[in-house]
Amino acid sequence: MxxxxxxxxxxxxxxxxxxxxxxxxxxxxxxxxxxxxxxxxxxxxxxxxxxxxxxxxxxDDDSGGDGDPGGDTGDGGDGDGDEWGDPGDGDGDGGDGDGDTGDGDGDTLYDCLEPDDPDGCGVEPNICEAFPWTEGLGEPPPMSPACCIDEDCACMDGLCENAACTADGWCDCNCQLGEDPDCEVDSCAMPAPADEEAAACPxxxxxxxxYMSNDDSNSQASPAFVRRLVSEGSVVxxxxxxxxxxxxxxxxxxxxxxxxxxxxxxxxxxxxxxxxxxxxxxxxxxxALSPTDRPAFNLVYTLDMSGSMSGEPIELLIDTVTATAGQLRAGDKISLLGWDTEQSILLDGYEVEGPNDPGLMAAIAQIDASGGTNLHDGLVTGYELANEHYIKGGINRVFLVSDGGANAGITDIDLIAAEASDSDGEGIYLIGVGVSEASGYHDDLMNDVTDAGKGAYIFVDSEKEAERMFGDPERFLANTTxxxxxxxxxxxxxxxxxxxxxxxxxxxxxxxxxxxxxxxxxxxxxxxxxxxxxxxxxxxxxxxxxxxxxxxxxxxxxxxxxxxxxxxxxxxxxxxxxxxxxxxxxxxxxxxxxxxxxxxxxxxxxxxxxxxxxxxxxxxxxxxxxxxxxxxxxxxxxxxxxxxxxxxx
Structure with missing residues (x-):
């Protein structure tokens, strides 16, 4: 259309x-x-x-895009996802490398300073000049002070609103080309484009x-993980x-x-x-899809119950499964598979009577953490259960919930990708849920399995987050349908x-x-x-x-x-x-x-x-x-x- x-x-x-x-x-x-x-x-x-x-x-060279669009139709430039090249120096900021647009103290204005020699200001009309620098004074400063008693400088409340764009023989790195007469193309303030031809009109x-893609697995983990890092008092x-x-x-x-x-x-x-x-x-x-209009669910939860899940991770796992229980309706099929060194099938194609079904809630109460890790067998058995109870025309999903401590081998990825294939109708997609403290958590496992499984990757760091992602009816369907x-x-x-x-x-x-x-x-x-x-x-x-x-x-x-x-x-x-x-x-x-x-x-x-x-x-x-x-x-x-x-x- x-x-x-x-x-x-x-x-x-x-x-x-x-x-x-x-x-x-x-x-x-x-x-x-x-x-x-x-x-x-x-x-x-x-x-x-x-x-x-x-x-x-x-x-770095991975920021922004994976492929060079090429030629005159949007060339990827220098390989970092932009066409015209970085307007900075390669360190992620657009100026002198100090990460701000002012005088280095984190704000966007400049502290008003007076030089020892007032005659150094007011030399050039209509230019807010900083301390002059001339030959014989040693190495030039990386950035001149930004404001002085020059009448061309606008100072209000002790802060200067004009950059130090001077005619002092030194290209101030906090000035743009054209503002500082000492700056030329390829200077510290305005590096030349990485690809001159890319910057020119075709x-x-x-x-x-x-053609564009955000992420083939609809990953949403990073914001919740960042929030958890902050709450733990860690640097992101x-x-x-x-x-x-x-x-x-x-x-x-x-x-x-x-x-x-x-x-x-x-x-x-x-x-x-x-x-x-x-x-x-x-x-x-x-x-738009309402809960009353959705197809029936066949959900298999393959749950990491190894010893590393003890404490908060296993509680978050329980919060996740509990939140989804509230979204079920009569006729939905649920399988619960816990795995550590051994496997334990808590529910096998159980047909619920409605939200928070008593039989399902009783099975959730049995979840505990102990033993080693056997991800491979957990995945194999999980897909066996999903296929055994497959609902044609329904929503068939495997939920993998883990702290990310296991490693997915090549055979695991191949299995997940094959099961997610749509070649014979709707595949069985895998949704990955990371549950853990932020410290020590590695998301390689969930990234890999959800990319192969064509499902969402979600990080749950609290009971509130479990409710946000799975307890809200519309969000639950957005993550599963x-x-x-x-x-x-x-x-x-x-x-x-x-x-x-x-x-x-x-x-x-x-x-x-x-x-x-x-x-x-x-x-x-x-x-x-x-x-x-x-x-x-x-x-x-x-x-x-x-x-x-x-x-x-x-x-x-x-x-x-x-x-x-x-x-x-x-x-x-x-x-x-x-x-x-x-x-x-x-x-x-x-x-x-x-x-x-x-x-x-x-x-x-x-x-x-x-x-x-x-x-x-x-x-x-x-x-x-x-x-x-x-x-x-x-x-x-x-x-x-x-x-x-x-x-x-």
Whole structure:
């Protein structure tokens, strides 16, 4: 199905610039003639963290995407998932390597300083000059003090609002090219693009067509794991932050007004008119499904009951199974298999009478931890039970619940992948649930088995989290059902756009390089990315951008598709509520990456200051969006600031 947006749009009014009226923006008006793109600037402030920063370790070659889109259709640039190359020095920040945009103390302003020699200021008109540096004074400082008594410097309440962009013979690393007359391309402030040809406009005007994936297993573990690390008073390593899992975890649901399994769309705002930078959210919303309309369940719980699960992990395992018990209805089949060195089948295809069935609750009460680990036999027996009680047309799932201490061998992965195959109808998908304290937990097991098993990967760190993921009826179905199979997301942009920063798992111009994923009912795929033009003046009002999803019907396996075509003039002035929240989610995750880099560089004041600034920024977003999940982010970031203050303050 193809949907064309109305060609009519209206520019944002002054009232529409208010964050409180964000959802009311984009009402239609009279048609507008073609011409340079007007309006569409983001209504919310940029996050107070270094930009850019991708998934995982900042500045490494894996941040942002797995494949180079290639050529003129969105080249992956330097291999880190952006097209134009890093605007920083490879350490994950965009400037001098100290992780802030100010004078090194973690905020975005500059302390007002007076030099010993007042004659060093006020030399160049209209330039806020810092201490001069000349030959004969030894090595130049890495960053000049940012403010002095120069009348061109604007100081308010002891803070300077102007960077130290001076004509002192030294390129200050906190100044952008063009602001500091001493800075040239490939200087510390503005490195040359890694690929000069990629930064230039292409020779042809063929559209840019890219294919994208967040994660083939709908992983959502990283945010809960990060939260648990903070609650334990630990520093969050950048390597444990996967931005796309934050997008999977938090609610970015969109309306699906159709009867089709999938509805696609785009939200977009201009974030830097000077460079032609935009933030774009491509999404696919699964069909709504109520608990009363769902098919019958055949659920097999293969439970790690080894000695390492003693204490909190086994309690979290029990919380997880108990939460799912409340979502069952008469006729659902449940099998409980506990494994350590031996195996114990507590329930074998037991047909429940309804929610919290007494027989099921009695079996849950028998769960205990002891003995060694035998994951292989637990998986083999689990799939045997799932196949024995298979419900045709039903939802057949294996739940693996473990503290991650076991290792999955090649034969285990092959078994899981074979059982998840849809070649003979609906496969038996595996859902992985990690239960543990954060310290010492390794998520390799759950990552591997859920990638092969085409199921969700979830980390449960509390009884509250178990209820959140499995006790909420809609969330439970989002974690267990399928609304569309083998969803392939496609984005078509005008010729002058390229991806600068991608917050999914992979993208490519070759659809064969991006693995399709299933989309659940009551769930959404969200692809947040920073795109940039090769020429800031290139975008035109009536240029179009297209979102498309191809997929298989969940029951008939019939090939289907949905696409949405909209003009740039309309999309940048339409509602962007989910884009704003997506921006919040992405920058919340990236803040942990940035802070980790600062701690690694022993820039502890910067780390604490960044956490403080992010808490304030998140609080503003929470009030603007009136969103309980963003309120939770404020609390987590505030707690993290306290952790950092306690360790490094």
């Amino acid at each position: 193809t949907r064309l947006a109305s060609p009519d749009f209206v520019l944002l009014s002054f009232a529409c610039l208010s964050l409180a009226t964000l959802a009311g923006c984009g009402q239609a008006a009279a048609p507008v003639a073609n011409g340079p793109l007007v309006g569409g600037d983001a209504e919310w402030p940029e996050a107070p963290i270094p930009q850019p920063g991708g998934n995982g370790e900042p500045g 020779d042809t005007k063929d559209p840019v067509v890219l 390593p950048a390597s444990r932050v996967r931005v796309y899992e934050f997008l999977n975890y938090y609610d970015l649901s969109y309306d699906n007004p159709t009867a089709d399994p999938v509805d696609v769309g785009i939200q977009m705002r201009r974030t830097d008119p000077d460079t032609g930078e935009f933030t774009l959210l491509l999404y696919a919303q699964g069909q 399928v609304a569309a199979r083998n969803v392939q997301m496609e984005l078509t942009m005008p010729w002058y756009f390229g991806i600068k920063e991608f917050h999914g798992e992979e993208y490519s111009a070759d659809p064969a390089e991006v693995e399709p994923q299933h989309l659940a009912a009551n769930d959404a795929m969200s692809f947040h990315q920073i795109i940039q033009t090769c020429d800031p003046d290139a975008p035109q009002q009536l240029d179009t951008i297209k979102a498309k999803a191809t997929y298989l019907h969940p029951d008939t396996f019939e090939p289907m598709s949905d696409e949405y075509v909209v003009t740039l003039g309309e999309v940048v002035n339409a509602d962007a509520s989910q884009l704003y929240k997506g921006d919040v989610v992405v920058n919340f995750a990236k803040a942990f990456i940035a802070i980790s880099a600062m701690i690694d560089a022993q820039q502890y004041e910067d780390a604490i200051g960044t956490a403080n600034a992010m808490s304030a920024w998140l609080q503003e977003a929470a009030e603007a969006l009136d969103d309980a999940e963003v309120v939770e982010m404020v609390e987590i970031m505030s707690d993290y600031e306290a952790v950092l203050q306690g360790q490094f303050g």
